[in-house]
Amino acid sequence: xxxxxxxxGNKPAYDILINGLKKLEYRGYDSSGIMIYKEKKIVKKTKGxxxxxxNLFTNSNEKKGNIGIGHTRWATHGPPNKTNSHPHTSNxxxxxxxxxxxxxxxxxxxxxxxxxxxxxxxxxxxxVLVNLIEDIIKTKKVKLGKAVYYALKQVVGAYAIVVFDSKxxxxxxxxxxxxxxxxxxxxxxxxxxSDATPFLEFTKSCIYLNDNEMxxxxxxxxLTVREIEKDSIIDPFVQELKQNIExxxxxxxxxxxLKEIFEQPQSITxxxxxRLISASHPISISSLKKYYEVFKNANRIIFISCGTSWHSxxxxxxxxxxxxRIPVEVEYASEFRYxxxxxxxxxxxxxxxxxxxxxxxxxxxxxxxxKGAFLYGICNVVGSSIARETHTxxxxxxxxxxxxxxxxxxxxxxxxxxxxxxxxxxxxGTINQKRYLRILKELxxxxxxIEKVLKSxxxxxxxxxxxxxxxxxxxxxxxxxxxxxxxxxxKLKEISYIHAEGYPAAEMKHGxxxxxxxxxxxxxxxxxxxxxxxxxxxxxxxKARGGKIIAVVSEGDQEIEKLSDQIIEIPNCDExxxxxxxxxxxxxxxxxxxxxxxxxxxQPRNLAKSxxxx
Ligand code: AGP
Numbered sequence: 001x002x003x004x005x006x007x008x009g010n011k012p013a014y015d016i017l018i019n020g021l022k023k024l025e026y027r028g029y030d031s032s033g034i035m036i037y038k039e040k041k042i043v044k045k046t047k048g049x050x051x052x053x054x055n056l057f058t059n060s061n062e063k064k065g066n067i068g069i070g071h072t073r074w075a076t077h078g079p080p081n082k083t084n085s086h087p088h089t090s091n092x093x094x095x096x097x098x099x100x101x102x103x104x105x106x107x108x109x110x111x112x113x114x115x116x117x118x119x120x121x122x123x124x125x126x127x128v129l130v131n132l133i134e135d136i137i138k139t140k141k142v143k144l145g146k147a148v149y150y151a152l153k154q155v156v157g158a159y160a161i162v163v164f165d166s167k168x169x170x171x172x173x174x175x176x177x178x179x180x181x182x183x184x185x186x187x188x189x190x191x192x193x194s195d196a197t198p199f200l201e202f203t204k205s206c207i208y209l210n211d212n213e214m215x216x217x218x219x220x221x222x223l224t225v226r227e228i229e230k231d232s233i234i235d236p237f238v239q240e241l242k243q244n245i246e247x248x249x250x251x252x253x254x255x256x257x258l259k260e261i262f263e264q265p266q267s268i269t270x271x272x273x274x275r276l277i278s279a280s281h282p283i284s285i286s287s288l289k290k291y292y293e294v295f296k297n298a299n300r301i302i303f304i305s306c307g308t309s310w311h312s313x314x315x316x317x318x319x320x321x322x323x324x325r326i327p328v329e330v331e332y333a334s335e336f337r338y339x340x341x342x343x344x345x346x347x348x349x350x351x352x353x354x355x356x357x358x359x360x361x362x363x364x365x366x367x368x369x370x371k372g373a374f375l376y377g378i379c380n381v382v383g384s385s386i387a388r389e390t391h392t393x394x395x396x397x398x399x400x401x402x403x404x405x406x407x408x409x410x411x412x413x414x415x416x417x418x419x420x421x422x423x424x425x426x427x428x429g430t431i432n433q434k435r436y437l438r439i440l441k442e443l444x445x446x447x448x449x450i451e452k453v454l455k456s457x458x459x460x461x462x463x464x465x466x467x468x469x470x471x472x473x474x475x476x477x478x479x480x481x482x483x484x485x486x487x488x489x490x491k492l493k494e495i496s497y498i499h500a501e502g503y504p505a506a507e508m509k510h511g512x513x514x515x516x517x518x519x520x521x522x523x524x525x526x527x528x529x530x531x532x533x534x535x536x537x538x539x540x541x542x543k544a545r546g547g548k549i550i551a552v553v554s555e556g557d558q559e560i561e562k563l564s565d566q567i568i569e570i571p572n573c574d575e576x577x578x579x580x581x582x583x584x585x586x587x588x589x590x591x592x593x594x595x596x597x598x599x600x601x602x603q604p605r606n607l608a609k610s611x612x613x614x
Contacts, residue, residue: 001179001399002086002100003027005034005198006069006162008172008217009189013068014057016191020198021050021072026256027100027194028074028400030381031085035096038065041166043096045071045085067169069162069192071098074400075382077106078123088127090134091118094166095144097133099126100194101158101179102397104274109154129155133163145216148173152214152228157273160209162192175214175228183207183215183223185238190217195251196241204241255601257403257495261587262454265447267408268415270397272443276419279441283423287376287392294374295424298326299346302373304333304364306611308406308490309352312413314483315579316350319418322576323425333364343371350376354401354409355610356384365389378416380409394420404607405495407587410487411450414580419443442577449577453570453584460585463550463566464592467521473500474512474522474547475586478535480579481525488523488586495604496594505538516547523589524564525582528554529575539563550589552582 003024007013017034032053033045042065044056050072057063071086078084086098103109106125109132114120118131129151136147144165152159158178165171174181174192184191184199184206191199196206209215212228213236225236253259260267275284288295301320303313310332317328331341333351337360343349349368351361356379365375365386377386377393380401387393398412422439425431442449467473473492477485486502493500503512505524516522522542526535539549540563549564554572561567568585570578594601 001027001194002074003072003194004070004086004098004100004160004162004181004192005194006098006172006174006192007189008067008170008219009186010066011189012063013065014063016198016202017068017070018050018054020191020193021053021070023197024072024194025050026400026402028072030073030075030080031082032070032072033085033087034068034070035087035164036063036065036068037164037166037169041093041096043087043089045082045087047081047085067164067172069096069098069164069172071100076102076395076397077125077382079382079388084122084124086126088122088124088130090130092134095130095134095137095163096166097126097130097161097163099129100160101177102270102273103129103155103157103159105156125157129159129161130163137165144168144171144173145214148175148214149226149228149231152177158270160194170219172217173214174209176209177211181209183209183236185223188219190223200241205238206241207236207238209236255403255591255595257405257407257591257601260401260403260408261584261591263399264408264411264454264584265450267398267412268450269447270399271412271416272419273397276440276443279437279444283419283426283440285394285420285423287394288420288423291374291376291392292427294348296428297346298348299344301326301328301348301350302336302343302368303328303330303350303352304336304361304368305352306333306358306360308410308487309354309358309361309413311483311487311490312352312410312417313350314486315414315480316352316417316421318480318483319421319576323421323431324428325430331364332360333358334360337364337367341371343368343373345372347373348376349373350378351386351390352378352413353384353386354380354396354398354406354413356381356386357610358386359611362386362389378413380412402609403602404604404609405491405590405601407491411580411583414583415443415446418576418580439574439576442574446577446580449571449573449581450584453581456568456585457588460568460588461592463568464589464596466566467548467550467593468596470498470519470521472515472520473498474515474520475500475502475525476505476508476522476535476538477502477525477582478505479530480575481527481530481582484525484579484583484586485523487583488525488590491587491590492593494607495590495601496597496599497605498593505535508538508541513541513545516542516545518546518548521548521550523550523552523586525552526557526560527552527570527578527582528557528572529578536560536563552585
């Protein structure tokens, strides 16, 4: 996600835009830019943070205009660099636009515009839109507002945009579908932002645009809000904000981690956008299509990663071996890079990394590349070092993850890995059509299913209160749930500082069961599929020794309820979908325990969001 700002009124726009962008950097910060207008237009943009952008304004005359727009980027199309950063300007130089969102059909529109003679400098979908608007102004002989209206009827995807036309410098136009856009209403002045933080200090009167709405602000005529589908004027609701700035950044959530846990339905929608259209459409992953023969002829797949991403890799091993019948290995990057591994031609190495900057993973990639492996990277940060170091790959599009403890990025990783395994398995013919379609249908509904799982938040919060004084936890899972047991344990220990260990449930009898007593809470993931009855036996063994059981179970399971101290139900689903759902209650359990213990949930002690050192 990106941050967009704008201002039109009687004050100098520069400080409003720059300070507004700084308040939105939590939405993305790989590059930024602003446009300011006073008799002529000035556009400055750069890779890096807003502070780097400020350094470009050396001449005070450049800061004088009372109208402007700005953008801080979270790259989705094209790596972070000056050319791809916003604002984008049309070929004539007249139209300037900032955009937060993703256009799925930008490529086809770009081809039409190129045929008409338009030239493109960036790899972004946003530059296509600004030139489409220009083309409509020219061909239909309409003004900016109407041109934006016609342009938005042609695009498919999500957007929040603010647009300016130098030929009519008393006007600003904007619109939203799927990405937030707020209007701050002042006295003959208007502010725009991805949320209210950029203008909260100037006005508390705020209009949150709804999807399919657009606005036209004209300094002489004032504000008009229109409904795009019906092409009709509406009377917008102006609310008086009560929040302070910090609250607005996190929305209604106390911490970014909780916000990101609850963003997961949207994040997974973004991960699947353009790739999983519907269960009745073929899965569309361009990098797999392009390198299909490489995967078809692979002798082995090796996942390399760290931390939570290593847990995604472990689950990927279960998915890929089950669905592709290709041998898979999972390596800690920090070990792999130093142990001189055997890598042969025909080996595919898949690094997984949210940040794309983890030093151990990056070093392991370079070593594997030297040994002749084909590298397919899975990252969240577009244009990150790992994304640039690999031969090809795919972005998870989880959006900017601020909380140090990874939540939505992990869920997007494992959902995407399952989609990839399904896509390849279907092409290899190693998964039967009935099972393929059943799982694909459940993936299509996954955002809605996760919404249901998140409704257990209050139950999980009350469960957490019983375990605040625990010194240790065990997490157990079998099969697909074993990686989730490890991930649940990592989440708890890294934000609550309670020692926690994850184990395959069957491993209990090989030592860990010696730890069981009434002070040892054991989280067991025990959904109906797989070795369910063996997990029931493991629970009984723990019960017999006085252990406390918190069980994650399939909806309606009464057998385990009788054996457990607490249960958390998740919807019945396919065995391969269950780990994606089971992980979410464990995120919430760790969050509430840590928060109630007064821990710094978003920035836990000793940790960093990206470990760029060895
Ligand atoms: C996860 O909650 C931790 N923040 C940490 O284990 C993280 O997953 C690990 O450092 C790997 O980071 P990456 O995915 O950015 O490479």
